[in-house]
Amino acid sequence: MAVFLIPFLIILGIFAFEARDELVGRLDFLLPDFRLPVRESEPSAAAPPQQSILRQGPPEAPSPPLQEQGANVYADWIEISSVRRQDPYLITLRTDIPKGSELILTGWSLESRVQTFKVPQGVKLVPAGLDGAVFAPIVLEWGDSVKISGAQNPFKPKFSFRPNACFGYLKETTEFPVSVPSSCPSDIPKIEGVSHLSPACQDFILDFDRCKEPPPYPATSSFANDLQCKNFYENLKFQLSYAGCVKTHKTEDDFFDNEWHIYVNEEERLIRSTHDRILLKDPDGVIIDEYVY
Template identity: 30%
Template sequence: MRKGNALIFFLLVIGFAVFIFLVSVGTFKKVGIDKIDFSFFKNVVRNIRLTSTYGGGGGSGRKSQTGGGAYNSPSKISSPEATSTINPQYIPKGFTAEQISLYFHKVRLSSVSAGSTYYYGTVVLTTSLKEKEALDVTGWQIKGRSGGQFVPQAIEIFEPLGLAQDWDIILRQNDYVGIYTSRSANGRNFRMNKCVGYLENTTHFTPSLPRYCPPPNRSEIENFSSRCYDYILSLDSCAVPRGNVALPNNDFACRDYLNTINYKGCFDRHRGDKDFLSHEWRVWSGSRFLDERHDKVLLLDSKGLLVDLYSY
């Protein structure tokens, strides 16, 4: 029996014993059972259950994939210093101070392109945050004159099977979000990492994913045959081996290594690197929401207040 459950059982036994004693001495007849306050026992049991479930008051928190799935309590996410007052000269024309977000200009619309029938549009959000600050932008809205797009959730660590859960996009210093009007080739939004270029071998994204994957570790291949060694080094960055590589039939170690030159192999080798995750997040809206010729684009926080404005 778990310690928490055993303690609950013990308290229930004690409570039952007290109940029998009070009945035997006629206390309930004098006072009335409806006037007895059992809230103390209820609170004790409730606290025991909470402690048993959450591990002793560590606080509940939204689970983050960063760091191998460690819990990222909201108390550990330092919100940026809010702009409690704003100089009237910085308030955009047509807006009042009450319509300005506490996070005004903490996130900027640094680049906006509506796109066309033949080319995708792009909106880039950049941050102006201090080193330990973080800001959750999921639920914020990019709004034009005739349409808009909410910032969705995304995968922080894109695992090889692509089954990772979406979480809120939390931006830190130097992070940025690229929002594209094209469709995601795999139906997911995600944070970039140093291995994502391998995904382009099987799925073609618009825009294309950068092909800047880590080169082979020469210490891992230096004992292979010369033909195998030279072939591995001849591969372009993020390229996977061909299926008909001319190698000696008994060069099993080389063939096994070639089978790891892909996204999964790169992910397994490098996911623990400090620089594995990029500062870039990519989001695909799947539809155009800005005017092709002229628009006034607003970035609104989760309360509908103005964070930034961009006109073209």
């Protein structure tokens, strides 16, 4: 009888194998998803900031007023060094400006017990013939000094100026109450530069005076009709003049003198000839220096 049960058991096993997926699905439906609750950690409280153990220093002192700052700086940069009381009076300002720095003097003032004089603009490069003078603020640099004179201004129109290496030519025709350079660059050719000319022409040119314009070309000389000599003279004549000197040398480092010459209106005497007190003030009216005599 057991033999007859074998086919029946085989059929039952096949049926059970095919129904396994449906049985598993029913079990998933009957048994809900069971999970252990997980306790979330609470955020940790922020740690209080640590206080610095370094002690704070005393509060910074407030900056001094701008006028006081200017007085402290300029007092070391410029001063009244001397005063000549006799006519024409002369006031000299001496500077000690650091290299690379500058001081604009225009707008400053000199104040005595009788008058106040405000420094005007000036002409750094005096033009030939005084035409086309360019006025600009007077700027002082390291090593500069200032001469302030009550004499008559040597130029018309009147202006303050900075002497240069070519002023020797101007001294021929202009009287300067305050001394200016009397020398000038040596532009007169040497013998090597005129050796191609005739001997008489060479003697004529080599006899030129330094810092003076050449004399007129001689019309009755032995070389009067020497075109080579005459052309050489005409070219040299411009070079040996104030205009030619400026054109040739104005870009050289030592062309300008280290002085400014400023002329006060000669109709108004700035200082007393007896005793006085002179104040040097910056554009803000701050007293930078005082001179008593």
